Amino acid sequence: MPFDAPAPVLRHDALNRDHFLLTLECPSIAREARAGQFVMLQTRAGFDPLLRRPMSICRVLPGRRGRIQILYKIVGEGTRYLSQQPVGALVPTLGPLGKGFRLPDGGTRPILVSGGVGIAIFPFLVESLRAARRETPLLVYGARSRGDLVALEFFRKKRVPVRLATEDGSAGTRGLVTRVLEPILADAGGAPLEIFACGPTPMLKAVGALALGAGIPCQLALESQMPCGIGVCLGCVTRCPADQRGPVFRRVCTEGPVFRADEVVL
Amino acid sequence: MRDASPRPADVDLSVSLGPLRLKNPVVAASGTFGYGCEFAPYLRLADLGGFVTKGLSLLPRRGNAPPRTCETPSGMLNAIGLANVGVEAFLAEKLPALRDCGTAVIANVFGETQEEYVAVSRRLNGAPGLAALELNLSCPNTEKGGLAFGVSPPVVREVVAAVRRAAPDQPLIVKLTPNITDVAAAGRAAKEGGADILSLVNTFLGMAIDLKTRRPVLDNVVGGLSGPAIKPLALYMVHRVHREVGLPVLGMGGISRVEDALEFMLAGSSAVQVGTLNFFDPTGSVRLVREIEAWCVREGVRAVREITGTLRLPASGTPTPPAG
Numbered sequence: 301m302p303f304d305a306p307a308p309v310l311r312h313d314a315l316n317r318d319h320f321l322l323t324l325e326c327p328s329i330a331r332e333a334r335a336g337q338f339v340m341l342q343t344r345a346g347f348d349p350l351l352r353r354p355m356s357i358c359r360v361l362p363g364r365r366g367r368i369q370i371l372y373k374i375v376g377e378g379t380r381y382l383s384q385q386p387v388g389a390l391v392p393t394l395g396p397l398g399k400g401f402r403l404p405d406g407g408t409r410p411i412l413v414s415g416g417v418g419i420a421i422f423p424f425l426v427e428s429l430r431a432a433r434r435e436t437p438l439l440v441y442g443a444r445s446r447g448d449l450v451a452l453e454f455f456r457k458k459r460v461p462v463r464l465a466t467e468d469g470s471a472g473t474r475g476l477v478t479r480v481l482e483p484i485l486a487d488a489g490g491a492p493l494e495i496f497a498c499g500p501t502p503m504l505k506a507v508g509a510l511a512l513g514a515g516i517p518c519q520l521a522l523e524s525q526m527p528c529g530i531g532v533c534l535g536c537v538t539r540c541p542a543d544q545r546g547p548v549f550r551r552v553c554t555e556g557p558v559f560r561a562d563e564v565v566l
Numbered sequence: 567m568r569d570a571s572p573r574p575a576d577v578d579l580s581v582s583l584g585p586l587r588l589k590n591p592v593v594a595a596s597g598t599f600g601y602g603c604e605f606a607p608y609l610r611l612a613d614l615g616g617f618v619t620k621g622l623s624l625l626p627r628r629g630n631a632p633p634r635t636c637e638t639p640s641g642m643l644n645a646i647g648l649a650n651v652g653v654e655a656f657l658a659e660k661l662p663a664l665r666d667c668g669t670a671v672i673a674n675v676f677g678e679t680q681e682e683y684v685a686v687s688r689r690l691n692g693a694p695g696l697a698a699l700e701l702n703l704s705c706p707n708t709e710k711g712g713l714a715f716g717v718s719p720p721v722v723r724e725v726v727a728a729v730r731r732a733a734p735d736q737p738l739i740v741k742l743t744p745n746i747t748d749v750a751a752a753g754r755a756a757k758e759g760g761a762d763i764l765s766l767v768n769t770f771l772g773m774a775i776d777l778k779t780r781r782p783v784l785d786n787v788v789g790g791l792s793g794p795a796i797k798p799l800a801l802y803m804v805h806r807v808h809r810e811v812g813l814p815v816l817g818m819g820g821i822s823r824v825e826d827a828l829e830f831m832l833a834g835s836s837a838v839q840v841g842t843l844n845f846f847d848p849t850g851s852v853r854l855v856r857e858i859e860a861w862c863v864r865e866g867v868r869a870v871r872e873i874t875g876t877l878r879l880p881a882s883g884t885p886t887p888p889a890g
Contacts, residue, residue: 301607304848342846347640347794347822351846394848527635527642528845530608532600534646535635549628549649 302397302530303328306390310367312383315450318374319417320383321358322391327366329395333357335425336400336521336558340529341370342392344381353378354526354553356421356498357396358451371420371451397529398557401425401519403432404494408517410437411484412460413477413507415499416448421521423454425496436460437496440484442477442503446470478506485514497521501566508561518561524552539565577862578869579855581615583814583836584762586698586737588615588670591831591870592855595818595841596621596674596700596741597646601660602667608848612668613855615837619656621674621702622690624682626652636774636783641793641820642842643772645786648676648705653686661695670697672739676705680715680725684732691733698737701729703752704745704768704790716743716768719755726759739816742766742807744796749803753811764807765816765839767800793842794820801833808834808875822850824857831870832877 303326311323329339340352361367374380385391404410410429412422419441429437442465443449449471455462464472465480473480477499485493497507498521511518524536531554538556540548540563550556550563579590594605594617601619602611611617629649636643651660656673664671673690677683687699703716703725715721726740740756742749744767753764769790774783782788800819808815817835820842821827827838843850862870 304608349637350640350642350793350842351637392847525633525635525637527637527644527842528848530604530848532598532604533635533644533845534629534649535644537629537632537634539631545628547628547631549632 301332302395303332304394305392307393309385309387309389309391312385312387314383315371316447319450320372320374322370322372322382322385323361324368324370324391324393325365326368326393329357329393330360330366330368333360333368333396333424334400335428336421337396337398338529338557339368339370339393339395339397340526341382343378349378349381351527352392352394352529353382354397354524354529356521357424358420359423359427369423371417371423373417394529398553399555401428401496401521401558403428404434404517405492406434408492408494409435409488411481411493411495412437412439413481413495413497413499413503414439414441415477415503416443418497418499418503418521418523419451421498422496423451426455426458426460430458438463438484440465440477440480442466442480442499444468476506477503478510481507481510485510485516494518505566508564508566511561519558520561520564520566521558522552522556522564524557526553529553541565576868577859578871579859579862580869581837581871581874583816584737586670586739586763588837590615590855591835591837591858592827592851593617593670593672593816593837593839594844594851595839596702598841598844601651601656602664602671603660605844605848609852610668613852614669615855616670616672616697618672618674618700618839619660620650621648621676622650622653622656622686623648623676623678624653624685626650626655631785633783633785636789638772638774638791638793639795641791641795642845643774643784643789643791644769645784645789647786653689657689657693661693665695671695672698672700674700674702674741675729676702678705680728683725684728687729687733687736690736692735696736698739698763699729699733700739700741700765701726702741702768704741704743714743714745716752717746719751722752722755723759726756726761730760737762739763739765741768742803743768744799744803744819745771750806750810753807753813757811757813761813763814763816764811765818766807767796767803767819770796770799792820794822796820797826801829804830804835805833805877821854824854824861827854827858828861828873831873832875834875834877836871836874
C-alpha cells in the first residue's frame with residue numbers, strides 16, 4: 301500500500317556540484333520498498349514546478365527509524381529546488397511505487413549496468429542481492445567523465461567489483477558502457493549471467509540489444525516523465541512490441557519501471 | 567451569547583444540478599481519475615461528490631505514442647490520445663465494482679463520429695450504478711472535415727440531441743471546449759440539444775518545443791493544457807456561461823486549492839471538477855471537500871449551494887472583453 305505524507309529531511313549531502321544524496325524519514329516506505337521501486341517527491345511548495353518528480357529509492361538504511369535515501373542529479377528547476385531543502389524540511393513523498401527488480405536465481409551472476417545517475421537504483425539492489433544470498437554482482441558504470449561518477453565508495457565497501465567507462469577517458473575505459481560490457485558477455489564462458497540496467501534510453505536500448513543477441517536475461521529500469529506515478533494519467537507509457545491491432549503502450553509507473561528487455565521497444 | 571456559526575455537522579454540502587444530486591460539490595474530472603479504483607489506496611471514493619471516468623469509446627483505444635505529457639509553468643500539456651478500455655469492458659469489468667462505492671459515477675463519452683457518440687451513450691443508458699453521462703465534444707470529427715465537435719454550435723446541438731434520444735434515462739452533462747471564440751454559444755446549443763448540465767472547461771490547446779532538438783516535445787505536436795495556469799481563463803468562461811446560458815454548471819480548470827473551488831462556485835458553478843490536482847496530490851480532492859466544509863463553518867454558510875452564482879459584480883460590470 302503506497303504511503304503519502306510529508307517526510308522529514310534527516311540529511312542532505314552534496315556528492316559533487318550537481319549530485320545530491322537525500323535522506324528522508326518515512327518508515328512505511330522503508331518497510332515496504334523493494335529494489336527498483338521509486339517514490340514521487342514534491343520538490344517545492346506551490347505550483348511551479350507543479351508535478352512531483354519520480355526518484356529511484358537508492359537505499360533503505362538499517363535501523364528502526366525507517367530512513368530511505370534518494371540519489372539525484374540536478375537536471376532542471378524541480379531538482380534544483382529539491383537540492384535546497386534543508387535538514388528538517390518536510391518533503392511530500394509518495395511511495396513505494398512501481399514494480400521493482402526480480403532477483404536472479406541462485407548461481408546466476410548479476411551484471412549491473414549503469415549510465416549516469418542511473419547508478420541511484422543500484423545500492424538497494426546490491427543490498428537486496430546480498431540479503432537474498434545471491435552471487436556478488438559486477439558493476440559496469442559509465443559516465444561522461446570522472447567527475448560524474450558518484451557512489452563508488454558504497455560499492456567499494458560492499459566489495460562489489462566495478463568496471464568504469466567514461467566518454468572522455470578520464471576514468472576507466474574511454475567510451476560507452478557497452479564497450480566494457482561486450483567482452484564481459486563474450487568471456488562468460490557459458491556461466492549464467494543476468495543483466496540489470498538503468499540509465500539513459502540510448503544506453504538501455506544498446507544494452508538490451510546486446511543481451512538479447514547473447515541470449516542473456518536482462519531487466520531494464522526505465523526513466524519516464526510521470527505526472528502522477530500511480531497509473532492514472534497514462535503519460536509515462538513506453539512502446540512495447542506491436543500486436544496485430546497495432547502499437548502497444550505500457551505504463552512505466554505501474555507496469556514498470558523495470559521491464560524485461562524483450563518487453564519494450566526503445 | 568450563543569455562537570450562531572454552524573458546526574460541521576450542520577453544514578449541508580449537498581448540491582443539485584438539474585436531475586443530478588451530489589453529496590458534496592467536488593467531482594474528480596475525467597482523464598485524471600482512471601476508473602476510480604486506481605484511487606482506492608489513497609482515499610475513500612464515498613468522500614467525494616462524484617467522479618468522471620476516463621473517456622469511453624465504442625472500441626478500446628491505446629492512445630498516442632510517447633512522449634504524451636510535458637510540464638509547463640504551473641501546468642501540464644497532455645496528448646494521451648483518449649486511451650481507454652472501451653465501453654463493453656467498462657460495463658463488464660469496471661462499473662460492477664463501483665456500484666457500492668458510495669458516490670456518483672459519471673461516464674465520460676466520446677466518439678469520432680456522431681454515430682459513435684450515440685452508440686456508446688445508448689449502451690450506457692440505464693446502466694446500474696451510473697449517475698450521469700458526460701459528453702466530451704473536444705475530439706476530432708472525421709465526418710465534419712476535421713473540426714472538433716465542440717467548436718461548431720450547430721454540430722453541438724445536433725450531437726447532443728442525438729445522444730439525448732439515445733440515452734433518455736441518464737442525466738446528460740455536456741463538456742465544453744474552451745478552444746472557441748464564444749463558449750456561451752456552444753453552451754446555448756448544448757441546451758437546445760437537450761443537455762441537463764454543462765461542464766467546462768476542457769483543456770486549452772497548446773504546445774511545447776525542445777530548443778535543443780528544435781522539435782515539439784509531444785509526439786502529437788499539440789496537446790491540451792491543464793493545471794493552475796488555466797484557472798483565470800476557465801473562471802471567466804464559467805462566469806459567462808452561467809450568466810448567459812441558464813443551465814447548471816460544473817466548473818473546472820486548474821482548481822487546486824479551496825479558494826479556487828469557492829471562486830468557481832461564486833462565478834456560477836453548482837459543483838466543481840478537479841483534474842490535474844489528482845496527479846500531483848492524490849488525496850487533494852478529498853481535502854478540498856473538508857476545506858470547503860471548514861470554510862462554510864467559518865463564514866456561517868449553512869448550505870454550500872447557497873453561494874453558487876453569488877459573485878458581487880460592480881454596477882457597470884459586464885462579461886464582455888475589456889477594450890484596449
